[in-house]
Amino acid sequence: xxxxxxxTEYGITRDDIPEMDxxxxxxxxxxxxxxASFERRWDYAGEDPHxxxxxxxxxxxxxxxxxxxxxxxxxxxxxxxxxxxxxxVLPNGARFYNDHTHPEYSTxxxxxxxxxxxxxxxxxxxxxxxxxxxxxxLGGGHIRLYKNNTDFHGHSYGCHDNYLVxxxxxxxxxxxxxxxxxxxRQIIAGAGKVGTExxxxxxxxxxxxxxxxxxxxxxxxxxxxxxxxxxxNTRDEPHADRRKYRRLHLIIGDANMCEYATALKVGTTRLxxxxxxxxxxxxxxxxxxxxxVKQLSRDPDLKAVVRLKNGRRLSALELQECYCxxxxxxxxGSDEESEWLLNEWSDxxxxxxxxxxxxxxxxxxxxxxxxxxxxxxxxxxxxxDPWLASLDLEYHNVNPEQGLYLGLEADGKVWRMTxxxxxxxxxxxxxxxxxxxxxxxxxxxxxxxxxxxxxxRIQFAGxxxxxxxxxxxxxxxxxxxxxxxxxxxxHSPADALATWNHRKDMET
Amino acid sequence: xxxxxxxxxxxxxxxxxxxxxxxxxxxxxPRRPETGSPDKDSLMKRMRKVxxxxxxxxxxxxxx
Numbered sequence: 248x249x250x251x252x253x254x255t256e257y258g259i260t261r262d263d264i265p266e267m268d269x270x271x272x273x274x275x276x277x278x279x280x281x282x283a284s285f286e287r288r289w290d291y292a293g294e295d296p297h298x299x300x301x302x303x304x305x306x307x308x309x310x311x312x313x314x315x316x317x318x319x320x321x322x323x324x325x326x327x328x329x330x331x332x333x334x335x336v337l338p339n340g341a342r343f344y345n346d347h348t349h350p351e352y353s354t355x356x357x358x359x360x361x362x363x364x365x366x367x368x369x370x371x372x373x374x375x376x377x378x379x380x381x382x383x384x385l386g387g388g389h390i391r392l393y394k395n396n397t398d399f400h401g402h403s404y405g406c407h408d409n410y411l412v413x414x415x416x417x418x419x420x421x422x423x424x425x426x427x428x429x430x431x432r433q434i435i436a437g438a439g440k441v442g443t444e445x446x447x448x449x450x451x452x453x454x455x456x457x458x459x460x461x462x463x464x465x466x467x468x469x470x471x472x473x474x475x476x477x478x479x480n481t482r483d484e485p486h487a488d489r490r491k492y493r494r495l496h497l498i499i500g501d502a503n504m505c506e507y508a509t510a511l512k513v514g515t516t517r518l519x520x521x522x523x524x525x526x527x528x529x530x531x532x533x534x535x536x537x538x539x540v541k542q543l544s545r546d547p548d549l550k551a552v553v554r555l556k557n558g559r560r561l562s563a564l565e566l567q568e569c570y571c572x573x574x575x576x577x578x579x580g581s582d583e584e585s586e587w588l589l590n591e592w593s594d595x596x597x598x599x600x601x602x603x604x605x606x607x608x609x610x611x612x613x614x615x616x617x618x619x620x621x622x623x624x625x626x627x628x629x630x631x632d633p634w635l636a637s638l639d640l641e642y643h644n645v646n647p648e649q650g651l652y653l654g655l656e657a658d659g660k661v662w663r664m665t666x667x668x669x670x671x672x673x674x675x676x677x678x679x680x681x682x683x684x685x686x687x688x689x690x691x692x693x694x695x696x697x698x699x700x701x702x703x704r705i706q707f708a709g710x711x712x713x714x715x716x717x718x719x720x721x722x723x724x725x726x727x728x729x730x731x732x733x734x735x736x737x738h739s740p741a742d743a744l745a746t747w748n749h750r751k752d753m754e755t
Numbered sequence: 756x757x758x759x760x761x762x763x764x765x766x767x768x769x770x771x772x773x774x775x776x777x778x779x780x781x782x783x784x785p786r787r788p789e790t791g792s793p794d795k796d797s798l799m800k801r802m803r804k805v806x807x808x809x810x811x812x813x814x815x816x817x818x819x
Contacts, residue, residue, distance in 0.1 A: 256818045269816050313817075348816045399810045404818025447817075450810075472819040498819065622802050636810035638802055654798045 249520065250356040250411040250681055250722060251513055253367055255502050256349035256404040257374055257645070258393035263385065269348035270321060270331055276350050276390065277333040277343055280377035289334030289344070290699035290706070293486055299470045300418055300483040300493065310473035336700050340677030340687030341366065343373060347473070349404050350374055350392070355683025356411075356702075358724060360510045360584060362678040364665050367509055369673035371645050378646070388646075394502045395643035396459035397440065399450040399636050403463040405472070406502035408513055410495040411487065411722065416524055421495065422479055424528035426467065428519050429478055429499050430540045431566035433458040434549060435595055436512035438501035439612030441619070441630070441639040443545065446474065453631040454545060455619070457612045459501045461544030467536050472498050478536055486702035488719040495520070499540070504643060504652040506664040507609040511595060514588040518574045521585075527577050529569045532556040547616060549599060567596055608661035611652075615642050618651060680724035685731050689716070693740045707740035714744050 259276060261267040278285050297305050321331060334344040340355030352370035357363040371394060378390045397403050412421065437457035444450045444462050456462075460476075469477035480498045487494065497516070503509045522528040532555060533539050539553035543563045552560040561569070571592045578585050598605050606613040619635055628634060644650035647657060655661050676691075677684035682703075689697065689705055698708040703719040721727060730747055737743035 258813070258815050260813060310817075347818045349818045398813050398815035400814055402815045402817045404815060407819070473817050618798075618802075622799070625799060626803075632807075633811060634805070634807035637805050637807055640810050640813060641802075641805045649801070651798065651802060654801050658797060 249517060250358055251363060251517060252354045252356050252409050252683070253363065253509070253513070254351060254353040254405070254407045254409065255367070255370060255394060256346055256351045256406070258395055258398065258404065258643075259350060260391045260393075261385075261389050262391070263387060263389040270324070270345070272390070273345040273348050273350050274326075274331055274333050276374070276377050276381050276392075277335060277345050279381040279384065280343065280373060281335065285330070285333055285335075287329040287334075288336070288697055288700050289329075289332070289342075290701040290704065293484070293701050293703060295484060296470070296472070296482055298483040300481040301468075302418075305470055308473075309471050309475050313473070336686065336690050337373070338675060338687050338691045339366065339369060339673060340681075340683035340685070340690070341370065341373070342702075343370075343377075347404070350377070355677035355687060356681040357678050357683065358680050359678070360514050360588075361664070361669075362673070363513060364506050364509055365669040365673035366677070368506070368665050368670045372670060372674060375645050375647075391649070392645045393640060393643045394504060394645055395438065395640065396501055397444065397462075399442065399444065399640070401444050401446055401448040401450070403446070403460060403476075405460075405498050406500055408497045408500050408516065410497075410516065410520055412493045412495050412520060413524065414485075414489075414491055414493050416493075418493075420523055420526070420528075421493075422468065423532065424519065424523035425495075425516075426479055426536050427529075427531045427533050427566055428516070428570050429497065430533060430536050430553075431543060431563040432499075432512065432515070433461060433501070433540070433544055433612075434563045434567060434599060435515065435592075435610060436500060436503060436508055437461075437544065437610075437612040438503055438508075438643075439615035439639070441635045446476075450636065452633055452636060453629075455547055455616055455630060456544045457547060458540075458544040460499055461540045464499060464537055464540045478540060487722075491720065501611070502643070503611050505609055505611045505614060505661060507591075507662045508611050510664060511588070511592060514584070515570070515574075515592050518578055518585060518588060518592075519570055521578055521581075522570075522573055525577060527573060529573050531561070531566065531569060547612070564596060564600055567592075571596060608655065611642075614652070614655070614661070615639065618642070618655070679731065680727055682718040682721050682727060685718065685721070685727055685734065688731055688734050689740070692734060696740050707744070709739060709741045714741050716740070716744055 259272055261272055299305055332344050342353040354366035374392050378392050381390050382388050438459050440456050440459045442450050442452040443454055463476050464478055465475045466477040468479050468481055470481045478499050480496050482496050485492045485494045534554040534556050542551050549564055552562050554560050575589050603613055607617045642651040647653040677687035696707045699706045705716040707714040733747045734743045
C-alpha cells in the first residue's frame with residue numbers, strides 16, 4: 248500500500264476594502280489559526296522545484312520572472328519571506344501556509360482513502376476556522392474562502408494529488424501509463440466549470456465543462472506549475488530517500504467538494520500506479536493529449552472521441568473502461584479498499600453512460616450541472632448568464648452558511664464517506680500508520696523543542712546540540728507505529744531518538 | 756459482500772421531475788442527470804441570494 252496526500256490552494260476574498268492585498272490576507276488568515284504567535288520553523292532545504300524527473304535540473308521556471316517581480320514588491324513590505332509564508336505544521340501532521348498568495352492546506356501522508364478523506368475535510372474546517380477568527384478581528388464576515396481552481400479571469404490555483412512511487416519504476420513507463428488515464432480522469436474527478444478561459448485571458452461564459460483545470464493545461468510534460476502547466480508534472484522533489492523513491496506530483500486535478508469524487512480520483516490513480524509497477528498498464532497513447540484534455544472537458548455529453556497514436560479513436564469513457572478493466576483483471580482481490588474501488592469505478596463508468604442522475608451528490612461536475620440547470624429553469628436564464636459563474640464559485644464556498652455544495656450536504660443530498668467524528672479526530676491527529684501522524688505527534692508532544700521541520704525531517708533543539716530525526720525512509724506501517732510508541736512515552740526528543748536508534752541498531 | 760468503505764447515502768438526490776428528452780439522448784447515448792429540484796425552501800433561496808456579479812469581481816493571483 249502506497250502513501251498519498253492532497254495539497255489544496257484556496258481562493259480568498261475580502262469584501263470590506265476596495266483592493267485586497269492577497270499576500271497580507273493569506274498570511275493573516277494562516278496566522279489567525281494560531282493560538283500563539285508565529286515562530287519560523289519550516290525547513291525549506293528539501294524543496295527545489297527546478298529538479299526535473301527526466302534527469303536534469305532546469306536553470307529557471309517560467310514563473311521565476313513573475314516571482315522576481317513580486318519579490319521586488321514584497322521587499323518593501325514590513326515582513327520577511329518567512330513571515331509571508333507563515334508555514335505551520337499542525338498537530339495532525341498537516342502543513343498550513345501561504346503559498347503564492349493562496350492559503351494552502353496539505354494533508355499529512357495517508358495510507359488509506361478513508362484517512363485521506365477525513366484529512367481533506369479536516370483541511371476545509373481548519374481554513375474555515377481561520378477565516379472565522381480573522382473575521383472576528385475584522386468585525387464582520389468579510390473573508391470568504393473557496394475550494395476551487397479558477398477566478399474566472401484566467402488565473403488558476405491548484406489542488407495537487409501526490410503519491411509515493413518506487414524509483415525503480417522507469418520514468419517513461421510512468422508517463423506512458425498515466426497520461427491517457429489523467430486526460431480522461433476528469434469524467435470522474437472534474438469539479439465542473441461554467442464557461443471557458445485560458446491562462447491570463449478573460450472568461451467566456453456559456454459553455455459548461457467537466458473540469459476547472461483543463462483550460463490551463465498547455466503541455467504534456469514539464470516541470471513548470473504556474474505557467475505552461477503540464478498534464479504530467481516532472482518536478483523531482485521526493486521528500487523521501489531520493490535513491491529509493493519518487494513523489495508523483497499531479498497538478499492536473501480539480502479541487503473536489505464531493506468526498507466520493509476525491510475517493511475515486513486518488514483511489515483509481517493508486518490502482519493505475521499499481522498496474523504500471525507490474526508492467527501491465529493498458530497500451531494506449533494519445534495522439535494529442537493537450538488538445539484531448541480540453542476537448543473531453545468541453546463535452547459534458549461524453550460523446551467526444553480522441554485520436555490515439557495508432558489511429559483508433561476512443562471516448563473518455565472508453566479510455567477509463569480500458570484502465571478499469573485492466574485493473575479488475577490484475578488487482579481484483581488485492582485488499583478490501585482496492586476491491587471497493589474497482590466496484591465503484593466500474594459502477595460509476597456504467598452510470599455515466601446509462602443513468603447519470605444517480606451520480607448527483609457523488610461527482611462534482613454532475614452535481615453542479617444538475618444544480619445549475621435546475622436554477623436556470625426556475626429563473627428562465629441560459630448558460631450565458633453571468634449569474635451562473637457566480638453560482639459556480641459559490642458551490643465551492645467553504646462556509647456551511649453560504650456554500651452551495653455544503654448546503655446540499657446539510658440537506659442530506661450528497662454521499663458522505665466520512666463522519667463528523669472522523670473529521671474531528673483528523674483535526675487532532677494524523678494517520679496512525681504514516682510518518683504524517685508521527686510528525687503530528689512530535690508537534691503535539693515537543694512543540695518547544697522543534698527547531699526546524701519539513702516532510703522528511705525534524706530537527707530538535709536540546710542542550711548543546713541539535714538532534715535530527717530522519718523520516719526519509721520511514722514508510723513501513725508497523726515500523727511507524729513502533730516509532731510512535733517511542734515518541735508517545737519518551738520524556739524528551741533526545742530520549743525518543745536514542746531509544747529509537749538503539750532499537751533499529753538491535754534489529755540490524 | 757459488505758465493504759466498510761461503502762458510503763452511506765442519507766437521502767436520494769430528490770424526487771425526479773418529468774423532463775423532456777434532450778436531443779443528444781436519442782440513440783442510446785449518455786443521458787443527462789435527472790434534473791429534479793433542490794429543496795426550494797433552502798438551497799434555491801440560497802442560490803438566489805448569490806450576487807450575480809460575484810464572479811466578475813472575484814480576482815486571484817495565479818497559483819500553482
